[in-house]
Amino acid sequence: MNSRTSTIFKLAVMAGVLAFPAFGSDFYAEMVAKVLILAIFAMSLDLLVGFTGLVSFGHAAYFGIAAYAVALMTPKYDPANLWLALPASILAAAAAAFVIGLFVLRTKGIYFIMVTLAFAQMAYYVFHDTPLGGGSDGIYLNFKPDATIAGWVPFDLNEPHHLYYFVVAAMLAVYGLLKLVLRSPFGRVLVGIRSNEHRMLSLGYATFRYKLAAFTLAGGLAGFAGFLYAVLFGFVTPEYLSWHKSGDVLLMVILGGMGNLAGAIAGAAALVGLQEIFTGMTKHWQLLMGLTIVAAVLFMPGGMAATPARIMARINGGKTNE
Amino acid sequence: MSEVLLAAEGMTRRFGGLLANRDVNIQLERGVLHALLGPNGAGKSTCINMLSGDLPPSEGTIRYKGEDITALTSYQRSKIGIGRSYQRTNIFPKFTVLENCRLAAQSRKPRPWSLLTNALRMPEAVERARAAIAEAGLSGREDRVAGTMSHGEQRQLEIAMVLATDAEVLLLDEPLAGMGSEESAQMVTLLNRLKATRAILLVEHDMDAVFAVADRITVMVNGQVLESGSPEQIRNSPDVQAAYLGHEAEHE
Ligand SMILES: Nc1ncnc2c1ncn2[C@@H]1O[C@H](COP(=O)(O)OP(=O)(O)O)[C@@H](O)[C@H]1O
Numbered sequence: 001m002n003s004r005t006s007t008i009f010k011l012a013v014m015a016g017v018l019a020f021p022a023f024g025s026d027f028y029a030e031m032v033a034k035v036l037i038l039a040i041f042a043m044s045l046d047l048l049v050g051f052t053g054l055v056s057f058g059h060a061a062y063f064g065i066a067a068y069a070v071a072l073m074t075p076k077y078d079p080a081n082l083w084l085a086l087p088a089s090i091l092a093a094a095a096a097a098f099v100i101g102l103f104v105l106r107t108k109g110i111y112f113i114m115v116t117l118a119f120a121q122m123a124y125y126v127f128h129d130t131p132l133g134g135g136s137d138g139i140y141l142n143f144k145p146d147a148t149i150a151g152w153v154p155f156d157l158n159e160p161h162h163l164y165y166f167v168v169a170a171m172l173a174v175y176g177l178l179k180l181v182l183r184s185p186f187g188r189v190l191v192g193i194r195s196n197e198h199r200m201l202s203l204g205y206a207t208f209r210y211k212l213a214a215f216t217l218a219g220g221l222a223g224f225a226g227f228l229y230a231v232l233f234g235f236v237t238p239e240y241l242s243w244h245k246s247g248d249v250l251l252m253v254i255l256g257g258m259g260n261l262a263g264a265i266a267g268a269a270a271l272v273g274l275q276e277i278f279t280g281m282t283k284h285w286q287l288l289m290g291l292t293i294v295a296a297v298l299f300m301p302g303g304m305a306a307t308p309a310r311i312m313a314r315i316n317g318g319k320t321n322e
Numbered sequence: 323m324s325e326v327l328l329a330a331e332g333m334t335r336r337f338g339g340l341l342a343n344r345d346v347n348i349q350l351e352r353g354v355l356h357a358l359l360g361p362n363g364a365g366k367s368t369c370i371n372m373l374s375g376d377l378p379p380s381e382g383t384i385r386y387k388g389e390d391i392t393a394l395t396s397y398q399r400s401k402i403g404i405g406r407s408y409q410r411t412n413i414f415p416k417f418t419v420l421e422n423c424r425l426a427a428q429s430r431k432p433r434p435w436s437l438l439t440n441a442l443r444m445p446e447a448v449e450r451a452r453a454a455i456a457e458a459g460l461s462g463r464e465d466r467v468a469g470t471m472s473h474g475e476q477r478q479l480e481i482a483m484v485l486a487t488d489a490e491v492l493l494l495d496e497p498l499a500g501m502g503s504e505e506s507a508q509m510v511t512l513l514n515r516l517k518a519t520r521a522i523l524l525v526e527h528d529m530d531a532v533f534a535v536a537d538r539i540t541v542m543v544n545g546q547v548l549e550s551g552s553p554e555q556i557r558n559s560p561d562v563q564a565a566y567l568g569h570e571a572e573h574e
């Protein structure tokens with residue numbers, strides 16, 4: 001797919017997403033919002049997995065920490081202030097990622113996968129086994145954060161449409177931010193680290209600091225997703241930090257095509273969509289899901305992001321045009 | 323009086339029971355091309371690895387412009403002006419030639435916080451990268467994906483990347499190995515020109531090339547310095563002839 005068709009395709013999808021609440025039911029609008037939130041989550045992980053070469057298997061920890069942060073910041077009978085709760089939740093997730101990053105980034109390869117998982121499991125048990133966040137039952141968020149600024153109400157997250165467009169704006173903002181990051185000198189260094197960290201060191205790059213910055217940024221953005229998820233569904237459970245969630249988001253990145261932001265978004269849509277279809281079909285939907293993932297990995301190397309180019313190559317008789 | 327940029331004193335490296343470098347003393351001066359000779363396994367790459375910070379020495383001191391830098395890591399040494407190339411090509415195979423060198427040049431002014439900058443359009447880094455590509459004889463191949471080039475071209479890129487960092491000390495581990503004769507000759511000319519403003523350590527097996535560019539030669543055998551001196555001295559040294567040059571001749 002050349003860049004013009006790809007841009008047109010992205011704009012068409014975007015137009016569909018923007019127009020959706022006017023046509024779709026609230027149920028499906030909530031599902032689209034869920035996809036967009038998970039797309040933020042998947043893009044944040046792709047920064048690590050696809051662009052920096054850091055396969056984190058504990059990314060749900062930062063998602064969950066921010067979700068708990070907003071739940072715990074919300075008083076029992078009042079909403080929290082959005083403009084305080086949102087940055088505070090993101091900062092909590094980023095701070096956790098920074099501290100954990102100081103440890104896990106000293107390891108490589110399979111050990112990195114294991115220690116990121118271990119730290120996420122520790123975070124899971126903190127919420128699961130202590131009364132801090134309601135234990136294994138989780139905690140309700142009775143009021144969605146209040147967006148009032150000095151008496152002025154720009155929007156109201158209790159209005160489903162307002163919340164929907166807030167999520168759309170958040171997704172676009174994260175996409176735009178990551179595009180900028182990847183285009184910047186910092187982003188080029190991350191991609192260099194994925195390709196050949198040893199040579200980056202010998203060229204004079206303090207790769208550890210770059211990886212720590214990427215890990216912290218990815219944690220913060222995962223936190224943004226966790227915050228939105230908690231606000232959308234109105235409750236938080238330890239499952240948000242579970243290794244299933246870490247695995248799901250890794251699958252979104254792989255299905256979509258690692259190292260491609262639009263791919264991460266497509267991967268999130270595909271996973272949520274497939275889950276929706278398969279749970280409607282059979283009790284044993286996990287089995288169908290597993291088979292689909294195996295088939296996708298086998299027959300779509302490079303993920304969904306690489307598929308249009310492969311199809312075009314077929315049509316053009318084996319000549320690749322990208 | 324020449325200016326000593328990099329100096330190793332009593333540099334030793336053990337791998338288990340193996341003494342890969344034993345009490346090596348070596349000085350690299352600005353304006354001097356210092357060749358390091360020795361049979362395979364003599365410890366030449368180990369010596370470069372310690373000077374560049376890729377390997378910590380077991381014993382000894384390394385100084386840069388008089389300051390003890392033994393504890394500095396490889397990235398810190400690169401930052402202060404010590405650059406190296408690798409015997410085994412060590413590039414970014416999926417990047418273009420230009421991006422390989424641009425990334426090398428970017429390291430001089432990394433600007434990690436300027437998120438609004440388009441890295442591919444940083445004028446200084448791009449210019450320096452293009453100049454390095456031209457010097458290494460890769461002009462016209464800026465947009466080639468590095469990994470798809472011939473072995474010889476990848477060897478040229480290996481050098482272009484160090485040049486793009488604008489290092490004052492160049493540690494070159496068998497840069498000519500794998501290059502075509504034309505490229506080799508071009509590289510020898512380049513080395514002759516570069517050494518005016520830099521200190522160069524050159525590990526090389528091609529004797530003709532070495533005697534064409536070296537101002538000083540150190541011969542290593544079994545991890546130890548056998549002899550160090552002017553090319554004339556080395557050429558006429560009976561020890562060197564017995565241990566190395568003669569040894570080479572036997573095989574020819
Ligand atoms: N990382 C390493 N671990 C163990 N032994 C090594 C290592 N690197 C080099 N050696 C050994 O040290 C000796 C010197 O190697 P090297 O410095 O590569 O020699 P040269 O570059 O002169 O051919 C050789 O015997 C080699 O096998």
Ligand SMILES: [Mg+2]
Nearest residue numbers: 366367368409
């Ligand atoms: Mg060697």
